[in-house]
Amino acid sequence: MSAPVIDVRRVHRIYESAAGYVHALKGVSLTVARGEFLCIMGPSGSGKSTLMNLLGCLDTPTLGTYLLEGVDVSTLDDDELAELRATRLGFVFQSFNLLPRATVLRNVVLPLTYTDVPASERRGRAEQALAAVGLPQEFFDHRSNELSGGQMQRVAIARALVNDPAVILADEPTGNLDQATGQMVLRTFRGLREQGKTIVLITHDAEVASWADRTVHIRDGRLLTDEEERAAVAASSTRGRGRT
Amino acid sequence: MKARDLAYETFSALDANRGRSLLTVLGIVIGISAVIAMTALIGGVKQAMIGELGLNQARLVYIQCWYNRSMEVSDVEALEAEMADDYEYVTPLVWSGTDVISDTEKKSASIQGVWPSFFEATGVKLVSGRFFTEQESDTGALVTVLDQASVKNLFGNADAEVVGKTLRIAGAEYLICGVTESSGAGGSNPDYVQLYLPFSTCCSRVQGFTTVDQVYGFAREGSDMDAVAQRTTDWLARRFAVPEDERENAIWVYTMASTIEELNSMMMSFQVLMTSVASISLLVGGIGIMNMMLTNVTERIREIGLRKALGAKSRDITRQFLLESICLTMVGGLIGMALGYLGAFALSGLAGSLLGYGEGTALTPYLDLQSMLLVAGICVAIGVVFGYYPARRAARLDPVESLHYQ
Numbered sequence: 307m308s309a310p311v312i313d314v315r316r317v318h319r320i321y322e323s324a325a326g327y328v329h330a331l332k333g334v335s336l337t338v339a340r341g342e343f344l345c346i347m348g349p350s351g352s353g354k355s356t357l358m359n360l361l362g363c364l365d366t367p368t369l370g371t372y373l374l375e376g377v378d379v380s381t382l383d384d385d386e387l388a389e390l391r392a393t394r395l396g397f398v399f400q401s402f403n404l405l406p407r408a409t410v411l412r413n414v415v416l417p418l419t420y421t422d423v424p425a426s427e428r429r430g431r432a433e434q435a436l437a438a439v440g441l442p443q444e445f446f447d448h449r450s451n452e453l454s455g456g457q458m459q460r461v462a463i464a465r466a467l468v469n470d471p472a473v474i475l476a477d478e479p480t481g482n483l484d485q486a487t488g489q490m491v492l493r494t495f496r497g498l499r500e501q502g503k504t505i506v507l508i509t510h511d512a513e514v515a516s517w518a519d520r521t522v523h524i525r526d527g528r529l530l531t532d533e534e535e536r537a538a539v540a541a542s543s544t545r546g547r548g549r550t
Numbered sequence: 551m552k553a554r555d556l557a558y559e560t561f562s563a564l565d566a567n568r569g570r571s572l573l574t575v576l577g578i579v580i581g582i583s584a585v586i587a588m589t590a591l592i593g594g595v596k597q598a599m600i601g602e603l604g605l606n607q608a609r610l611v612y613i614q615c616w617y618n619r620s621m622e623v624s625d626v627e628a629l630e631a632e633m634a635d636d637y638e639y640v641t642p643l644v645w646s647g648t649d650v651i652s653d654t655e656k657k658s659a660s661i662q663g664v665w666p667s668f669f670e671a672t673g674v675k676l677v678s679g680r681f682f683t684e685q686e687s688d689t690g691a692l693v694t695v696l697d698q699a700s701v702k703n704l705f706g707n708a709d710a711e712v713v714g715k716t717l718r719i720a721g722a723e724y725l726i727c728g729v730t731e732s733s734g735a736g737g738s739n740p741d742y743v744q745l746y747l748p749f750s751t752c753c754s755r756v757q758g759f760t761t762v763d764q765v766y767g768f769a770r771e772g773s774d775m776d777a778v779a780q781r782t783t784d785w786l787a788r789r790f791a792v793p794e795d796e797r798e799n800a801i802w803v804y805t806m807a808s809t810i811e812e813l814n815s816m817m818m819s820f821q822v823l824m825t826s827v828a829s830i831s832l833l834v835g836g837i838g839i840m841n842m843m844l845t846n847v848t849e850r851i852r853e854i855g856l857r858k859a860l861g862a863k864s865r866d867i868t869r870q871f872l873l874e875s876i877c878l879t880m881v882g883g884l885i886g887m888a889l890g891y892l893g894a895f896a897l898s899g900l901a902g903s904l905l906g907y908g909e910g911t912a913l914t915p916y917l918d919l920q921s922m923l924l925v926a927g928i929c930v931a932i933g934v935v936f937g938y939y940p941a942r943r944a945a946r947l948d949p950v951e952s953l954h955y956q
Contacts, residue, residue, distance in 0.1 A: 364859060364949045385863045392861020399953070403856045407566060419555040420861040465860075 312338035317370035345518035396466025456487035575882030577835020582886025590894035593916035611767035620761035663752025671768035679713035679728030775807035843940035855952030875937025883929030
């Protein structure tokens with residue numbers, strides 16, 4: 307078995323905020339194998355977004371190491387991190403984050419403009435990525451704000467795919483979608499998983515998590531085993547009942 | 551990020567804010583059009599001066615001296631010989647006047663006795679025939695050169711074939727050997743006639759004495775005209791034994807270059823004034839641009855976060871916003887140049903009459919490439935100066951925070 311795509315070892319992340327220090331991650335260790343579809347599940351405020359930002363090289367750990375494809379991210383400067391994001395990472399956001407007035411194709415091509423992929427290859431790669439997420443060709447030249455939510459999120463997934471990243475990071479990708487559309491988007495991720503893509507998806511929804519190969523739980527900045535998670539859920543629901 | 555992608559981003563961003571962008575660049579437009587209008591007008595005046603005077607005029611030195619006696623031909627010859635390093639030639643002029651009789655007319659003429667080198671020094675242009683030769687000049691031949699206006703007044707038609715014909719001047723027959731362009735001095739006065747005669751002929755046959763009224767020195771190319779004038783003054787002071795305190799009254803050495811210089815410096819101070827007014831407008835315009843760019847950055851915080859997440863480096867973001875502000879100022883500059891140039895045309899009639907070029911002779915505004923490039927450079931500089939802070943601010947945004955900015 308090859309080395310893991312993501313190898314996080316005892317990572318801490320401490321913020322300085324107006325209210326004092328916030329210990330958002332407390333010694334998180336996590337590996338993601340190549341071709342795996344991992345779900346990180348946790349309630350809001352659990353530190354899952356912080357973890358996602360670290361995995362996406364948008365942020366660096368206060369303590370601990372993060373190896374992305376064997377490269378220690380903490381040794382890289384801002385430009386090298388940007389380079390890594392441009393070539394090795396793909397992002398899918400809850401709110402899609404498409405450029406509203408730009409066409410679908412332009413949106414998908416955007417990450418390539420920050421790489422050295424020659425201009426002549428870009429369109430082809432964007433079309434391929436759009437085909438992979440199943441968006442019909444007639445939408446390619448539409449402005450992205452003319453699309454439905456499900457279509458927008460598929461465009462966003464295509465954008466995450468276009469640079470052939472080592473891993474696709476999806477932060478609540480179905481959070482702004484209705485049930486049926488969410489299912490379609492999840493099917494798209496599942497399809498990419500079958501094509502051998504590595505996917506890390508963050509959610510608070512167990513139904514969404516059921517699409518993944520493996521789920522880890524995060525609570526108060528710590529990753530929990532399934533038993534610990536069950537115990538924690540039971541405890542919180544007991545407390546909840548006690549209060550009513 | 552490649553130049554083409556940058557250009558695309560810039561274009562689409564500006565296109566999205568067309569109305570706001572245009573309003574914002576108004577300050578630049580006004581400032582630049584004021585500068586351009588002024589520069590074009592002054593350029594037009596200079597062009598008109600050069601056209602009117604001829605380039606030779608810049609090398610011409612007018613020399614007169616009177617101290618106990620007038621200048622003589624021998625003085626001119628000595629000056630030419632002794633200051634050969636400074637002058638290509640020195641040539642005398644004597645003014646005279648007498649009646650001139652053609653086949654049909656009899657007019658009173660103003661006569662200038664000159665050496666052949668006079669024509670070259672003053673840049674008088676021939677229309678037909680030739681100037682008189684050194685030999686004719688030396689021997690006092692009976693030849694004459696006249697201008698087209700005089701031809702018209704003597705022969706009824708400015709284009710009449712008169713070379714080879716004769717004129718009767720002071721009782722002798724003179725062969726017309728050449729016709730020059732009209733000097734314009736006489737205007738359309740039908741009694742005006744002006745002739746050139748060889749200097750010696752004029753002295754001996756018309757004037758009756760040999761003093762020189764005016765001397766022209768034609769300086770060597772590239773001379774420092776002020777220095778030449780100074781050396782000439784010194785030379786004359788020695789030759790005429792003029793005491794130090796009499797120099798001002800006795801010696802008159804005057805260069806066209808110094809006139810042009812004076813006019814230039816007058817216009818320069820005018821331009822400096824105008825430019826300082828315009829630069830206030832440019833400053834205000836620049837601040838407007840900065841304001842708009844800051845608004846732009848704030849409006850697009852999420853987009854900036856997204857771009858960073860997708861792999862944009864800080865310098866990609868800096869360049870993108872910097873190029874936007876440069877584009878804004880350049881568009882403003884181009885509009886300003888066009889408006890300013892048109893404005894110069896509108897003002898040229900007024901400026902022409904103010905400068906004494908007369909009613910009908912509106913001058914043509916003139917803009918050289920150098921000033922246009924300078925203005926373009928100023929626009930880019932304003933774009934950089936006032937766009938840098940917003941662009942850096944955009945580039946420094948934290949990707950995590952900006953992605954979740956509401």
